[in-house]
Amino acid sequence: MPAHTPAPVPSPAAPRALRVALLGCGVVGTQVARALLEHAEDLSARAGAPLELVGIAVRDASRPRDGVGTVIPRELLTEDAESLVDGADLVVEVMGGIEPARTLIRRAIDAGAFVVTANKALLAEQGPALFEAADAAGVDLSFEAAVAGAIPIVRPVRESLAGDHVRRVLGIVNGTTNYVLDQMDTHGLELSQAVKEAQELGYAEADPTADVEGFDAAAKAAILASLAFHTRVSIDQVAREGISSVTADDVAWARRTGYAVKLLAIAEQTSEGVSVRVHPALVPLDHPLAAVRGAFNAIFVEADGAGPLMFYGQGAGGRPTASAVLGDLVSAARDRLVGGKGPHESAYASLPVLPPAAAVTRYQVRLLVADRPGVLAQVAGVLADHGVSIDTVRQTAGEPPVGGAETGTASLLLTTHAAREASLAATVEALDGLEPVREITSVLRVEGV
Numbered sequence: 001m002p003a004h005t006p007a008p009v010p011s012p013a014a015p016r017a018l019r020v021a022l023l024g025c026g027v028v029g030t031q032v033a034r035a036l037l038e039h040a041e042d043l044s045a046r047a048g049a050p051l052e053l054v055g056i057a058v059r060d061a062s063r064p065r066d067g068v069g070t071v072i073p074r075e076l077l078t079e080d081a082e083s084l085v086d087g088a089d090l091v092v093e094v095m096g097g098i099e100p101a102r103t104l105i106r107r108a109i110d111a112g113a114f115v116v117t118a119n120k121a122l123l124a125e126q127g128p129a130l131f132e133a134a135d136a137a138g139v140d141l142s143f144e145a146a147v148a149g150a151i152p153i154v155r156p157v158r159e160s161l162a163g164d165h166v167r168r169v170l171g172i173v174n175g176t177t178n179y180v181l182d183q184m185d186t187h188g189l190e191l192s193q194a195v196k197e198a199q200e201l202g203y204a205e206a207d208p209t210a211d212v213e214g215f216d217a218a219a220k221a222a223i224l225a226s227l228a229f230h231t232r233v234s235i236d237q238v239a240r241e242g243i244s245s246v247t248a249d250d251v252a253w254a255r256r257t258g259y260a261v262k263l264l265a266i267a268e269q270t271s272e273g274v275s276v277r278v279h280p281a282l283v284p285l286d287h288p289l290a291a292v293r294g295a296f297n298a299i300f301v302e303a304d305g306a307g308p309l310m311f312y313g314q315g316a317g318g319r320p321t322a323s324a325v326l327g328d329l330v331s332a333a334r335d336r337l338v339g340g341k342g343p344h345e346s347a348y349a350s351l352p353v354l355p356p357a358a359a360v361t362r363y364q365v366r367l368l369v370a371d372r373p374g375v376l377a378q379v380a381g382v383l384a385d386h387g388v389s390i391d392t393v394r395q396t397a398g399e400p401p402v403g404g405a406e407t408g409t410a411s412l413l414l415t416t417h418a419a420r421e422a423s424l425a426a427t428v429e430a431l432d433g434l435e436p437v438r439e440i441t442s443v444l445r446v447e448g449v
Contacts, residue, residue: 015048015049015050015337016049016050017049017050017051017052018047018049018050018051018052018089018090018333018336018337019052019054019087019088019089019090020036020051020052020053020054020088020089020090020091020092020329021054021055021057021084021085021087021088021090021091021092021108021113022036022053022055022056022057022092022094023056023057023081023084023085023091023092023093023094023095023101023104024056024057024058024093024094024095024096025056025058025065025068025072025077026094026095026096027317027318028094028118028145028318028321028322028325029056029092029094029095030065030066030067030072030318031318031319031321031322032092032094032322032325032326032329033053033056033067033071033072033076034067034071034072035322035326036051036053036326037053037071037072038071043326043329043330046330047329047330047333047334047337048333048334048337049333049337051090051329051333053076054076054084054087054088055076055077055078055084056072056076056077056078057078057079057080057081057084057085057095057104058077058078058079059079060079061074061077061078061079065077081100081104082104082107085104085107085108085111085113086107086111088108088111088113089113089114089336090113090114090115090116090329090332090333090336091104091105091108091113091114091115091116092115092116092117092325092329093105093115093116093117093118093119094117094118094119094145094321094325095119096118096119096121097119097121097122098121098122098125098126101117101119101122102122102126102130105117105122105130105141106130106133109130109133109134109137109139109141110133110137112137112138112139113139114139114140114141114142114332114333114335114336114341115134115139115140115141115142115332116140116142116143116145116325116328116329116332117141117142117143117145117146118143118145118146118321118324118325119143119146120143120146120147120216120219120220120223121215121216121219121235123143123146123219123223124218124219124220124222124223124234124235125219125234125235127223127226127232127234127345128232128345128347131344131345132345134341134344135344135345138341139341140331140332140335140336140341140342142328142329142331142332142342143223143328144324144325144327144328145321145322145324145325145328146220146223147173147220147223147224148171148173148220148297148299148311148313148315149175149297149313149314149315149316149317149320149321149324150313150314150315150319150320150321150323150324151297151298151299151311151312151313151314151315151324152311152324152327153224153299153311154223154227156301156309156311157169157224157227157228157301158227158343158346159343161301161303161306163305164303164304164305164306165303165304165305166228166229166269166301166302166303167268167269167302167303167304168266168267168268168269168301168302169224169225169228169265169266169267169268169299169300169301169302170264170265170266170289170299170300170302170447170448171224171264171265171266171289171297171298171299171300172262172263172264172265172289172292172296172297172298172299172315173216173217173220173221173224173265173297173299173315174211174214174216174217174220174263174297174315174316175203175294175295175296175297175314175315175316175317176198176203176204176208176211176212176216176295176316177211177212177214177217177242177243177263178262178263178292178293178294178295178296178297179194179198179201179203179294179295180194180195180198180204180212180243181194181243181246181251181260181261181262181263181280182293182294183197183198184246184248184251184261185251185254185255185260185261186293188248188252189248190247190248191243191244191246191247191248195208195212198295203295203316212242212243212244213240213242213244214240214241214242214243214263214278214279215235215240215242217240217263217265217278218235218238218240218265218278219235220265221233221238221265221266221267221276221277221278222234222235222237222238222276224265224267224299225238225267225274225276225353226345226347227346228267228269228301229267229269229274229349229351230346230347230348230349230350230351231274231347231349231350231351231353232347232350233267233274233276233353237276237353238276238277238278239276239277239278239279239356239359240277240278240279241278241279241280242263242280243263243280246261246280246444247442249441249442250442250444253366253413253442254282254444255285257282257364257394257413257415258284258285259282259283259284259285259290259364259446260282260283260285260290261280261281261282261283261444262280262281262283262289262290262292263278263279263280263281264278264279264280264281264283264289264447265277265278266278266279266281266447269351270354270360272352272354272358273351273352273353273354273358274351274352274353274354275353275354275358275359275360276353277356277359279445280444280445281444281445281446281447281448282364282444282445282446282447283447283448284448284449287448288300288310289310289448290448292312295314295315295316295317296312296313296314296315297312297313297314297315297316298310298311298312298313299311299312300448356421357420357421357422357425358420358421358422359420359421360418360419360420360421361418361419361421361424361445361446361447362391362415362416362417362418362419362445362446362447362449363414363415363416363424363427363428363443363444363445363446364413364414364415364416364442364443364444364445364446365413365414365415365416365428365431365440365442365443366411366412366413366414366440366441366442366443367379367411367412367413367414367431367437367438367439367440367441368409368410368411368412368437368438368439368440368441369409369410369411369412369436369437369438370408370409370410370436370438371397371408371409371410372436375410375412375436376393376395376412378434378436379412379414379431379434379436379437382427382430382431382434383414383416383427385430386423386424386426386427386430387419387423388416388417388419388423388424388427389416389417389419390414390415390416390417391415391416391417392413392414392415393412393413393414393415394412394413395410395411395412395413396410396411397410397411409438411441415446428440428443
Protein backbone atom coordinates (compact mmCIF):
# COMPACT_ATOMS: atom_id res chain seq x y z
CA MET A 1 0.00 0.00 0.00
CA PRO A 2 1.56 3.31 -1.01
CA ALA A 3 2.54 5.66 1.77
CA HIS A 4 0.16 8.55 2.37
CA THR A 5 1.52 11.86 1.10
CA PRO A 6 0.30 14.83 3.13
CA ALA A 7 -1.40 17.56 1.18
CA PRO A 8 0.78 20.64 0.75
CA VAL A 9 0.06 23.44 3.22
CA PRO A 10 -0.86 26.57 1.32
CA SER A 11 1.52 29.44 2.02
CA PRO A 12 -0.08 32.49 3.60
CA ALA A 13 -0.84 35.30 1.23
CA ALA A 14 1.75 38.01 1.25
CA PRO A 15 0.46 41.08 3.11
CA ARG A 16 -0.46 44.02 0.94
CA ALA A 17 1.71 47.11 0.96
CA LEU A 18 0.91 49.67 3.64
CA ARG A 19 0.48 53.13 2.16
CA VAL A 20 2.55 55.78 4.01
CA ALA A 21 1.67 59.48 3.77
CA LEU A 22 4.34 61.96 4.88
CA LEU A 23 3.24 65.42 6.01
CA GLY A 24 6.17 67.82 5.75
CA CYS A 25 9.44 67.76 3.83
CA GLY A 26 11.72 69.90 5.97
CA VAL A 27 14.93 68.73 7.62
CA VAL A 28 13.29 65.77 9.38
CA GLY A 29 10.78 64.95 6.65
CA THR A 30 13.51 64.77 4.02
CA GLN A 31 15.47 62.26 6.11
CA VAL A 32 12.35 60.15 6.73
CA ALA A 33 11.58 60.09 3.00
CA ARG A 34 15.18 59.19 2.12
CA ALA A 35 15.14 56.26 4.56
CA LEU A 36 11.79 54.96 3.32
CA LEU A 37 13.07 54.99 -0.26
CA GLU A 38 16.69 53.92 0.24
CA HIS A 39 16.05 51.27 2.92
CA ALA A 40 12.61 50.13 1.80
CA GLU A 41 13.50 46.43 1.83
CA ASP A 42 14.91 46.40 5.36
CA LEU A 43 12.14 48.56 6.83
CA SER A 44 9.46 46.45 5.14
CA ALA A 45 11.01 43.25 6.50
CA ARG A 46 11.04 44.69 10.02
CA ALA A 47 7.47 45.93 9.72
CA GLY A 48 6.14 42.66 8.27
CA ALA A 49 4.74 44.23 5.10
CA PRO A 50 5.96 46.50 2.33
CA LEU A 51 5.95 50.19 3.33
CA GLU A 52 5.07 52.29 0.30
CA LEU A 53 5.66 56.05 0.45
CA VAL A 54 2.71 57.29 -1.61
CA GLY A 55 3.13 61.04 -1.19
CA ILE A 56 4.69 63.96 0.66
CA ALA A 57 2.45 66.91 1.53
CA VAL A 58 4.08 70.34 1.26
CA ARG A 59 2.81 73.90 1.08
CA ASP A 60 4.63 74.71 -2.17
CA ALA A 61 5.53 71.76 -4.38
CA SER A 62 7.47 73.96 -6.82
CA ARG A 63 10.04 75.14 -4.26
CA PRO A 64 13.53 73.58 -4.62
CA ARG A 65 14.25 71.07 -1.85
CA ASP A 66 17.29 69.06 -0.87
CA GLY A 67 17.13 65.58 -2.38
CA VAL A 68 13.95 66.16 -4.39
CA GLY A 69 14.49 65.20 -8.02
CA THR A 70 17.40 62.91 -7.13
CA VAL A 71 16.76 60.59 -4.17
CA ILE A 72 13.14 61.71 -3.73
CA PRO A 73 11.02 61.65 -6.92
CA ARG A 74 9.41 65.05 -7.48
CA GLU A 75 6.08 63.41 -8.34
CA LEU A 76 5.72 62.37 -4.68
CA LEU A 77 5.23 66.01 -3.66
CA THR A 78 1.66 67.23 -3.38
CA GLU A 79 -0.12 70.27 -2.02
CA ASP A 80 -3.31 68.25 -1.48
CA ALA A 81 -2.65 66.99 2.04
CA GLU A 82 -6.29 66.05 2.65
CA SER A 83 -6.51 63.60 -0.26
CA LEU A 84 -3.11 62.15 0.65
CA VAL A 85 -4.23 61.48 4.23
CA ASP A 86 -7.55 59.98 3.11
CA GLY A 87 -5.81 57.25 1.13
CA ALA A 88 -3.14 56.30 3.69
CA ASP A 89 -2.75 53.42 6.14
CA LEU A 90 0.03 55.18 8.06
CA VAL A 91 0.48 58.95 8.38
CA VAL A 92 3.74 60.58 9.50
CA GLU A 93 3.43 64.23 10.57
CA VAL A 94 6.67 66.23 10.75
CA MET A 95 5.39 69.61 9.56
CA GLY A 96 5.25 71.16 13.05
CA GLY A 97 3.00 73.89 14.39
CA ILE A 98 -0.59 73.59 15.55
CA GLU A 99 -2.47 74.04 12.28
CA PRO A 100 -2.92 72.46 9.81
CA ALA A 101 -1.14 69.61 11.64
CA ARG A 102 -3.95 69.14 14.19
CA THR A 103 -6.70 69.03 11.55
CA LEU A 104 -4.76 66.62 9.35
CA ILE A 105 -3.90 64.28 12.22
CA ARG A 106 -7.51 64.25 13.35
CA ARG A 107 -8.62 63.55 9.76
CA ALA A 108 -6.16 60.64 9.57
CA ILE A 109 -7.36 59.18 12.87
CA ASP A 110 -11.01 59.45 11.88
CA ALA A 111 -10.17 57.65 8.61
CA GLY A 112 -8.57 54.77 10.55
CA ALA A 113 -4.93 55.57 9.80
CA PHE A 114 -2.21 54.96 12.38
CA VAL A 115 -0.32 58.20 13.07
CA VAL A 116 3.29 59.03 13.95
CA THR A 117 4.17 62.60 14.94
CA ALA A 118 7.22 64.56 16.10
CA ASN A 119 5.11 67.60 16.99
CA LYS A 120 5.77 68.41 20.66
CA ALA A 121 3.97 71.77 20.57
CA LEU A 122 0.79 70.16 19.27
CA LEU A 123 0.86 67.30 21.78
CA ALA A 124 1.53 69.67 24.69
CA GLU A 125 -1.49 71.76 23.69
CA GLN A 126 -3.92 69.33 22.06
CA GLY A 127 -2.63 65.92 23.16
CA PRO A 128 -5.59 64.76 25.31
CA ALA A 129 -8.16 65.35 22.56
CA LEU A 130 -6.00 63.58 19.97
CA PHE A 131 -5.31 60.61 22.27
CA GLU A 132 -9.01 60.25 23.01
CA ALA A 133 -9.79 60.28 19.29
CA ALA A 134 -7.08 57.66 18.62
CA ASP A 135 -8.41 55.40 21.38
CA ALA A 136 -11.96 55.72 20.06
CA ALA A 137 -10.80 54.85 16.54
CA GLY A 138 -8.58 51.96 17.70
CA VAL A 139 -5.43 53.38 16.11
CA ASP A 140 -1.93 54.28 17.28
CA LEU A 141 -0.78 57.84 17.91
CA SER A 142 3.00 57.50 18.40
CA PHE A 143 5.33 60.34 19.38
CA GLU A 144 8.79 59.13 20.44
CA ALA A 145 10.47 61.83 18.34
CA ALA A 146 8.51 64.62 20.03
CA VAL A 147 10.48 64.59 23.29
CA ALA A 148 14.20 64.07 22.78
CA GLY A 149 15.03 63.38 19.15
CA ALA A 150 16.83 60.07 18.78
CA ILE A 151 16.84 59.36 22.53
CA PRO A 152 14.35 56.58 23.35
CA ILE A 153 12.51 57.96 26.38
CA VAL A 154 8.77 57.65 25.67
CA ARG A 155 8.74 53.85 25.54
CA PRO A 156 11.00 53.37 28.59
CA VAL A 157 8.86 55.67 30.75
CA ARG A 158 5.49 54.51 29.40
CA GLU A 159 6.23 50.78 29.06
CA SER A 160 9.51 49.63 30.65
CA LEU A 161 8.78 51.54 33.89
CA ALA A 162 5.03 50.83 33.87
CA GLY A 163 5.44 48.60 36.94
CA ASP A 164 7.59 51.11 38.82
CA HIS A 165 6.89 54.42 40.51
CA VAL A 166 8.66 57.35 38.86
CA ARG A 167 9.42 60.11 41.35
CA ARG A 168 11.31 62.64 39.29
CA VAL A 169 12.40 63.43 35.75
CA LEU A 170 15.25 65.90 35.32
CA GLY A 171 16.55 66.61 31.86
CA ILE A 172 18.32 68.66 29.24
CA VAL A 173 15.81 68.45 26.41
CA ASN A 174 16.85 71.31 24.14
CA GLY A 175 20.09 70.88 22.21
CA THR A 176 20.28 74.52 21.12
CA THR A 177 20.35 75.97 24.63
CA ASN A 178 22.73 73.29 25.82
CA TYR A 179 25.13 74.19 23.01
CA VAL A 180 24.82 77.90 23.83
CA LEU A 181 25.46 77.41 27.56
CA ASP A 182 28.33 75.02 26.84
CA GLN A 183 30.02 77.60 24.59
CA MET A 184 29.58 80.24 27.29
CA ASP A 185 31.19 77.85 29.76
CA THR A 186 34.11 76.57 27.69
CA HIS A 187 34.94 79.74 25.70
CA GLY A 188 33.61 82.55 27.89
CA LEU A 189 31.20 83.79 25.22
CA GLU A 190 28.32 86.10 25.99
CA LEU A 191 24.84 84.77 25.27
CA SER A 192 24.37 86.72 22.04
CA GLN A 193 27.72 85.50 20.67
CA ALA A 194 26.93 81.87 21.48
CA VAL A 195 23.45 82.11 19.94
CA LYS A 196 24.90 83.57 16.74
CA GLU A 197 27.39 80.70 16.56
CA ALA A 198 24.57 78.18 17.09
CA GLN A 199 22.65 79.79 14.22
CA GLU A 200 25.66 79.60 11.91
CA LEU A 201 26.01 75.88 12.67
CA GLY A 202 22.31 75.22 12.09
CA TYR A 203 21.52 74.41 15.74
CA ALA A 204 19.34 77.49 16.18
CA GLU A 205 16.65 79.02 13.98
CA ALA A 206 16.86 82.56 12.62
CA ASP A 207 14.39 83.41 15.39
CA PRO A 208 15.73 81.47 18.40
CA THR A 209 12.91 82.51 20.76
CA ALA A 210 11.33 79.05 21.10
CA ASP A 211 14.65 77.63 22.29
CA VAL A 212 16.19 80.52 24.22
CA GLU A 213 12.99 81.40 26.10
CA GLY A 214 12.27 77.78 27.00
CA PHE A 215 9.04 77.21 25.00
CA ASP A 216 10.41 74.11 23.27
CA ALA A 217 11.62 72.61 26.55
CA ALA A 218 8.32 73.42 28.27
CA ALA A 219 6.34 71.48 25.65
CA LYS A 220 8.61 68.48 26.15
CA ALA A 221 8.37 68.80 29.95
CA ALA A 222 4.58 68.67 29.70
CA ILE A 223 4.74 65.45 27.67
CA LEU A 224 7.28 63.83 30.02
CA ALA A 225 5.27 64.74 33.12
CA SER A 226 2.09 63.35 31.58
CA LEU A 227 3.83 60.05 30.85
CA ALA A 228 5.71 59.73 34.12
CA PHE A 229 2.86 60.58 36.48
CA HIS A 230 -0.20 59.33 34.53
CA THR A 231 -1.64 62.83 34.70
CA ARG A 232 -2.54 65.21 31.91
CA VAL A 233 -0.21 68.21 31.95
CA SER A 234 -0.50 70.99 29.38
CA ILE A 235 2.19 73.46 28.38
CA ASP A 236 0.22 76.23 30.12
CA GLN A 237 0.81 74.45 33.45
CA VAL A 238 4.59 74.41 33.07
CA ALA A 239 6.48 77.20 34.86
CA ARG A 240 8.87 78.52 32.24
CA GLU A 241 12.00 80.67 32.35
CA GLY A 242 14.52 80.79 29.51
CA ILE A 243 18.23 81.54 29.44
CA SER A 244 18.04 85.11 28.09
CA SER A 245 19.11 86.58 31.45
CA VAL A 246 22.11 84.24 31.92
CA THR A 247 25.44 86.04 31.52
CA ALA A 248 28.98 84.88 30.91
CA ASP A 249 29.72 86.07 34.44
CA ASP A 250 26.99 83.78 35.83
CA VAL A 251 28.48 80.81 34.01
CA ALA A 252 32.02 81.63 35.18
CA TRP A 253 30.88 81.99 38.79
CA ALA A 254 29.07 78.67 38.54
CA ARG A 255 32.23 76.92 37.39
CA ARG A 256 34.24 78.53 40.22
CA THR A 257 31.79 77.29 42.81
CA GLY A 258 31.53 73.73 41.47
CA TYR A 259 28.51 73.97 39.15
CA ALA A 260 27.54 74.04 35.48
CA VAL A 261 24.60 76.09 34.21
CA LYS A 262 22.00 74.04 32.29
CA LEU A 263 18.49 74.71 31.07
CA LEU A 264 16.54 71.96 32.81
CA ALA A 265 13.10 70.47 32.37
CA ILE A 266 12.00 69.19 35.79
CA ALA A 267 8.93 67.14 36.60
CA GLU A 268 8.45 65.67 40.06
CA GLN A 269 5.71 64.11 42.11
CA THR A 270 5.22 65.21 45.71
CA SER A 271 2.64 64.36 48.34
CA GLU A 272 0.65 67.37 47.12
CA GLY A 273 0.70 66.71 43.37
CA VAL A 274 2.90 67.21 40.32
CA SER A 275 5.35 70.07 39.85
CA VAL A 276 6.60 70.82 36.33
CA ARG A 277 9.01 73.60 35.45
CA VAL A 278 11.70 74.71 32.99
CA HIS A 279 14.46 77.11 33.99
CA PRO A 280 18.25 77.59 34.00
CA ALA A 281 19.80 75.92 37.01
CA LEU A 282 23.13 75.16 38.64
CA VAL A 283 24.01 71.46 38.42
CA PRO A 284 26.90 70.09 40.52
CA LEU A 285 29.90 69.21 38.36
CA ASP A 286 29.84 65.62 39.64
CA HIS A 287 26.24 65.11 38.47
CA PRO A 288 25.92 63.22 35.12
CA LEU A 289 23.92 66.06 33.56
CA ALA A 290 26.79 68.51 34.09
CA ALA A 291 28.92 66.50 31.65
CA VAL A 292 26.40 66.77 28.78
CA ARG A 293 28.17 68.96 26.24
CA GLY A 294 27.40 70.59 22.91
CA ALA A 295 23.98 70.04 21.32
CA PHE A 296 23.40 66.74 23.12
CA ASN A 297 20.44 66.00 25.38
CA ALA A 298 20.12 63.82 28.47
CA ILE A 299 17.22 62.84 30.70
CA PHE A 300 17.70 61.63 34.26
CA VAL A 301 14.83 59.51 35.63
CA GLU A 302 14.50 58.58 39.31
CA ALA A 303 12.21 55.62 40.08
CA ASP A 304 11.56 53.70 43.30
CA GLY A 305 12.56 50.28 41.99
CA ALA A 306 14.92 51.00 39.11
CA GLY A 307 16.70 53.82 40.93
CA PRO A 308 18.45 56.50 38.84
CA LEU A 309 18.47 56.02 35.07
CA MET A 310 20.02 58.31 32.46
CA PHE A 311 19.18 58.49 28.76
CA TYR A 312 21.72 60.33 26.62
CA GLY A 313 22.15 61.13 22.95
CA GLN A 314 21.44 63.49 20.10
CA GLY A 315 18.26 65.37 20.85
CA ALA A 316 17.79 67.24 17.58
CA GLY A 317 18.67 67.27 13.91
CA GLY A 318 17.24 65.61 10.84
CA ARG A 319 18.79 62.15 11.01
CA PRO A 320 18.50 61.59 14.80
CA THR A 321 14.85 62.71 14.86
CA ALA A 322 14.07 60.67 11.74
CA SER A 323 15.49 57.63 13.53
CA ALA A 324 12.84 57.94 16.25
CA VAL A 325 10.10 58.62 13.68
CA LEU A 326 11.00 55.50 11.71
CA GLY A 327 11.05 53.39 14.87
CA ASP A 328 7.50 54.52 15.62
CA LEU A 329 6.49 53.90 12.01
CA VAL A 330 7.71 50.29 12.05
CA SER A 331 5.91 49.66 15.37
CA ALA A 332 2.71 51.23 14.07
CA ALA A 333 2.89 49.08 10.93
CA ARG A 334 3.23 45.94 13.04
CA ASP A 335 0.23 46.93 15.14
CA ARG A 336 -1.83 47.64 12.04
CA LEU A 337 -0.99 44.25 10.54
CA VAL A 338 -2.15 42.30 13.60
CA GLY A 339 -5.25 44.43 14.05
CA GLY A 340 -4.16 45.81 17.42
CA LYS A 341 -2.72 49.01 18.78
CA GLY A 342 0.03 50.13 21.10
CA PRO A 343 -0.39 51.47 24.65
CA HIS A 344 -3.07 54.09 25.03
CA GLU A 345 -2.81 57.28 27.03
CA SER A 346 -2.59 56.64 30.77
CA ALA A 347 -4.04 59.51 32.79
CA TYR A 348 -5.73 57.48 35.52
CA ALA A 349 -3.87 59.18 38.41
CA SER A 350 -5.22 62.63 37.52
CA LEU A 351 -2.99 64.31 40.12
CA PRO A 352 -3.25 68.04 40.75
CA VAL A 353 -0.65 70.09 38.88
CA LEU A 354 0.89 72.47 41.42
CA PRO A 355 1.41 76.19 40.84
CA PRO A 356 5.01 77.41 40.38
CA ALA A 357 5.11 78.89 43.90
CA ALA A 358 4.70 75.41 45.42
CA ALA A 359 7.88 73.98 43.87
CA VAL A 360 10.69 73.12 46.28
CA THR A 361 14.19 74.11 45.19
CA ARG A 362 17.39 75.85 46.29
CA TYR A 363 18.78 79.24 45.29
CA GLN A 364 22.23 80.63 44.74
CA VAL A 365 22.09 84.42 45.09
CA ARG A 366 24.93 86.84 44.29
CA LEU A 367 24.73 90.22 45.97
CA LEU A 368 26.84 93.36 45.78
CA VAL A 369 26.72 94.79 49.31
CA ALA A 370 28.32 97.54 51.36
CA ASP A 371 31.63 96.28 52.74
CA ARG A 372 31.14 97.03 56.42
CA PRO A 373 30.56 95.06 59.65
CA GLY A 374 27.08 93.67 60.31
CA VAL A 375 25.90 93.37 56.70
CA LEU A 376 26.02 89.57 56.66
CA ALA A 377 23.96 89.48 59.85
CA GLN A 378 21.34 91.72 58.24
CA VAL A 379 21.20 89.53 55.17
CA ALA A 380 20.92 86.38 57.28
CA GLY A 381 18.13 88.01 59.25
CA VAL A 382 16.08 88.58 56.08
CA LEU A 383 16.43 84.91 55.13
CA ALA A 384 15.42 83.81 58.62
CA ASP A 385 12.35 86.06 58.52
CA HIS A 386 11.16 84.17 55.45
CA GLY A 387 11.93 80.71 56.80
CA VAL A 388 14.90 80.16 54.48
CA SER A 389 18.16 78.79 55.87
CA ILE A 390 21.66 79.39 54.47
CA ASP A 391 23.74 76.43 53.33
CA THR A 392 26.95 78.22 52.34
CA VAL A 393 28.28 81.80 52.23
CA ARG A 394 31.19 83.13 50.24
CA GLN A 395 32.33 86.75 50.52
CA THR A 396 34.98 88.57 48.49
CA ALA A 397 36.11 92.17 48.67
CA GLY A 398 34.82 94.36 45.87
CA GLU A 399 35.45 97.95 44.85
CA PRO A 400 37.09 100.53 47.16
CA PRO A 401 35.07 103.55 48.38
CA VAL A 402 34.31 106.14 45.73
CA GLY A 403 33.72 109.88 46.17
CA GLY A 404 34.22 109.95 49.92
CA ALA A 405 31.80 107.11 50.66
CA GLU A 406 32.31 105.37 54.01
CA THR A 407 32.62 101.89 52.61
CA GLY A 408 33.44 100.03 49.44
CA THR A 409 31.54 97.00 48.22
CA ALA A 410 31.84 93.28 48.63
CA SER A 411 30.43 90.38 46.64
CA LEU A 412 28.31 88.01 48.72
CA LEU A 413 27.41 84.56 47.38
CA LEU A 414 24.65 82.74 49.26
CA THR A 415 23.42 79.19 48.65
CA THR A 416 20.22 78.26 50.44
CA HIS A 417 18.81 74.99 51.68
CA ALA A 418 15.70 73.68 49.95
CA ALA A 419 12.58 75.78 50.40
CA ARG A 420 9.38 76.61 48.56
CA GLU A 421 9.74 78.80 45.51
CA ALA A 422 7.33 81.33 47.03
CA SER A 423 9.51 81.75 50.14
CA LEU A 424 12.70 82.04 48.12
CA ALA A 425 11.20 84.61 45.73
CA ALA A 426 9.93 86.68 48.66
CA THR A 427 13.37 86.50 50.25
CA VAL A 428 15.05 87.87 47.12
CA GLU A 429 12.51 90.67 46.92
CA ALA A 430 13.18 91.61 50.55
CA LEU A 431 16.96 91.52 49.99
CA ASP A 432 16.54 93.90 47.08
CA GLY A 433 15.05 96.45 49.47
CA LEU A 434 17.72 96.05 52.15
CA GLU A 435 19.78 99.24 52.66
CA PRO A 436 23.30 97.73 52.40
CA VAL A 437 22.43 95.74 49.26
CA ARG A 438 23.69 97.68 46.26
CA GLU A 439 22.66 95.15 43.62
CA ILE A 440 21.31 91.62 43.24
CA THR A 441 23.72 90.42 40.59
CA SER A 442 22.30 86.99 39.92
CA VAL A 443 19.67 84.52 41.12
CA LEU A 444 19.90 80.91 39.94
CA ARG A 445 18.22 77.75 41.19
CA VAL A 446 20.29 74.77 42.27
CA GLU A 447 19.16 71.30 41.16
CA GLY A 448 20.51 67.75 41.12
CA VAL A 449 21.89 67.88 44.65
